[in-house]
Amino acid sequence: MSLIEQHDALLLDLDGTVWEGGRAIEGAVDFINSCGLPSIYVTNNASRAPENVAEKLAAIGLKANASDVLTSAQAAVTLAGEHIEPGAKVLVIGADSFRDLVRNAGYTVVSSADDQPAAVLQGFDPEVGWAQLTEGALALRQGAVYIASNLDSSLPTERGLAVGNGSLVAAVQSATGIEPVSAGKPEPAMFVQAAHLIGSQRPLVVGDRLNTDIAGGNAAAMNTFHVLTGVSHEMELIEADTEHRPNFIGESLAEMARGANEVRPGAQGGFTARVDGKDVLVDNGNPNATSVQALRTVLEVAWSMPQPPRYIQPVSEKAESVIRGWR
Structure with missing residues (x-):
């Protein structure tokens, strides 16, 4: 069963997840339109009315109206x-x-x-x-x-x-x-309000920023999926404290179509990771293994340590090739 099939709605961040400055992130629109789940767009950007956000979503090819959008400005008015x-x-x-x-x-x-x-x-x-x-x-x-x-x-x-x-x-x-x-993320109330608006019992929170999207979804006791298309990248994930750790990690939204075990932290892609003092050593790796598979392998080990690792040390040539681009 895919990760998508285990949930009944997506609570989607916008900036860094669906678009960058209004320009669609590659593959995001096709995935959202084809995934089969209802979506509500939960954004901390308070500069646009929900109607205007919906118009911009429609302009990049997404099916959305104002009732599918919850902004932090709306949350602030409720809090007032x-x-x-x-x-x-x-x-x-x-x-x-x-x-x-x-x-x-x-x-x-x-x-x-x-x-x-x-x-x-x-x-x-x-x-x-x-x-x-x-x-x-x-x-x-x-x-x-x-x-x-x-x-x-x-x-x-x-x-x-x-x-x-x-x-x-x-x-x-x-x-x-x-x-x-x-009023906005990472406060859990915004996610609870979004789930209520869409009538969801098993929502999946999706975002690119650990200290807002993921922390807020975790605080609301919802499953969280982190995409590497925006603000928080590999090293921030490795150093994340418990409140900021997502349940699942993907290079893009499309990876939510994979099985849950494929996108949660754990050894995969033929990589192995182990603690060596204050460091994590990464070895092996299949020829076609990816950077995000190495990351998930490392995260399982790094998150078991009492303190974040000092260095991530590649041992094999494959590990070296994929870790080189981490930031």
Whole structure:
């Protein structure tokens, strides 16, 4: 039985998993459309309305509408309801679509700290600058509740890792000494909400970032599948603590069509791994074995160690050839 057949829905991250800066990652669209499972797209990017995200998904060939999208901006608005009264004034640092969500939830959107907002909600928008950040900082010093859509320090784009919402939040936090409550991943509530929206009992969380996608899925007690197409690569996996370790690892989404035992950590591809002091030695390997098979072999051993290994040492020529590209 394939990994896909063991689950009833996919909770898919977007940036680094399905696309990079809106450009589809190779093979992702074909797999999602053909896998036979319903999907909901769970994204920490708060810069677009769900309707706009759905339009972009449709533009790359995916069948999606607004109800298939859950953004961290939506999660932040839901979280705000636990901290402020209905109809309260809210200062939003972020995109116009974020302000629309706040307004549609019945709150009064303001733009100045002079309006005495009850809360400051901050989400990513490429147009955020000094003026918005300053109004937020002034409002927080006056006692407003601070809620961030997410704390991702970086954002994958087609040009590389750009500044993310967490880095902009850090500027406000540095100026005020006030730490925000975060609504998005890795908080488990966002995944629980997504599973509820799609009516899933056995969801599989899929993402590229260990400290958000995988940590959040694990915290929600859901199975997690990590793809190597985005932020977190081999060495981060090897050094990951328990909370950040995925159940399954693949080079791409298509590997979810394999059996669960093929994509979970364990010896495969003819590789062997063993502990030698503080290092892990990797030996053997079939002629057609792949880098990700070596990685899964190493992870089973590395994750059994009390501390991350100092070095991953290839012994065979095959191990050397595949490990050379790890980062």
